[in-house]
Amino acid sequence: MPTCGDCISYTPKTPGRGDCRINGETTPDRDSERCPSRTFIPKAG
Numbered sequence: 001m002p003t004c005g006d007c008i009s010y011t012p013k014t015p016g017r018g019d020c021r022i023n024g025e026t027t028p029d030r031d032s033e034r035c036p037s038r039t040f041i042p043k044a045g
Helices: none
Strands: 010-014 018-019 024-026
Touching: none
Parallel strands: none
Antiparallel strands: 010 018, 018 024
16 A cells, blocks of 8 residues: 655655645655545656
């Protein structure tokens, strides 16, 4: 299952936290299916 850390909208800030450009602060291991706006876009590569 992909996670927030696998999304192009996620930017890491500290080892356990980061920011989603769309949904705000989150953890990199949060399941992508929990994205409230269903805007998960996998990183290329």
